[in-house]
Amino acid sequence: MTSMTTRRFLKTASMMFAGLVLAACGKQEPPAAAPAASAPAEPASAAAAPAPAKVYAVGTDAAYAPFESQNEKGEIVGLTVDVLSAVAQKAGIELKFVNTPWEGIFNALAQGDRDLLASSITITDERKQTMDFTNPYFDAVQLIAVKANSKVAKFDDLKKLKVGVQTGTTGDEAVTKLLGKNSTSIKRFESTPLALKELEAGGVDAVVADNGVVINYVTNNPDAKFKTVSDKAFVPEQYGFAVKKGNAELLEKLNKGLADIKADGTYDKIYAKYFGAAAAAAPAEAASK
Ligand code: ARG
Numbered sequence: 029m030t031s032m033t034t035r036r037f038l039k040t041a042s043m044m045f046a047g048l049v050l051a052a053c054g055k056q057e058p059p060a061a062a063p064a065a066s067a068p069a070e071p072a073s074a075a076a077a078p079a080p081a082k083v084y085a086v087g088t089d090a091a092y093a094p095f096e097s098q099n100e101k102g103e104i105v106g107l108t109v110d111v112l113s114a115v116a117q118k119a120g121i122e123l124k125f126v127n128t129p130w131e132g133i134f135n136a137l138a139q140g141d142r143d144l145l146a147s148s149i150t151i152t153d154e155r156k157q158t159m160d161f162t163n164p165y166f167d168a169v170q171l172i173a174v175k176a177n178s179k180v181a182k183f184d185d186l187k188k189l190k191v192g193v194q195t196g197t198t199g200d201e202a203v204t205k206l207l208g209k210n211s212t213s214i215k216r217f218e219s220t221p222l223a224l225k226e227l228e229a230g231g232v233d234a235v236v237a238d239n240g241v242v243i244n245y246v247t248n249n250p251d252a253k254f255k256t257v258s259d260k261a262f263v264p265e266q267y268g269f270a271v272k273k274g275n276a277e278l279l280e281k282l283n284k285g286l287a288d289i290k291a292d293g294t295y296d297k298i299y300a301k302y303f304g305a306a307a308a309a310a311p312a313e314a315a316s317k
Pocket of ligand 1: 197
């Protein structure tokens, strides 16, 4: 009995001791390991090379030539890309353009999947509630595309016709206002080129979209036999780059870079590359004819 008690005591005591040792080790291990792991890394990276720069993910619906589209190599190119790239260079930031469907683009920004959006986005009061915009980088206005033999002469003439738009664009908004929220004559497409293809196929009687894109399409697809119709009823629009609401740091960098490229002639060079130097107001002018 006595020996049993002694043995039990010893066993219990040794277990307690072991537990204490483990507890002590457990307590000491993290503080001992933490400086050991970070100590050598810190001075090395701080002294030798700067920390890897953040690469900003840019959301772009690249079906919007000449502003943003994909070339044969799958690269995203266009005026918006050139302008933002020049801005980023001035601002000393790195970008990665990511093709992002228009329908999910604002959500991608809000969710933090994209750091900014560059997609010919018209600055509107409604959108300003949920995101912040840079200063404008391009002027635009809605323009109507119809078949060359169409009788449409003004926006109002679309009232009794089937009209194609890109879902959720300012063109969609304008047409929805004219035809009514519940109109079944509005045909919504996920991209503007798809709406224009449908016009070519005869599925819709007209398309309303941003002037620059409509003019580009009409010019490059002569076989489609389209003409454009402008109307003063369309309010002037301006494109801006969008950042997540409250991201003042990035917004400031972009605005500063934009001011820089406008001041040193870089912006004008990019504009001329797409719209010609002489016709600095080409899209607006074409639209007001
Ligand atoms: N400017 C128009 C808007 O903001 C259309 C923009 C569409 N852009 C695009 N890449 N699909 O609603």
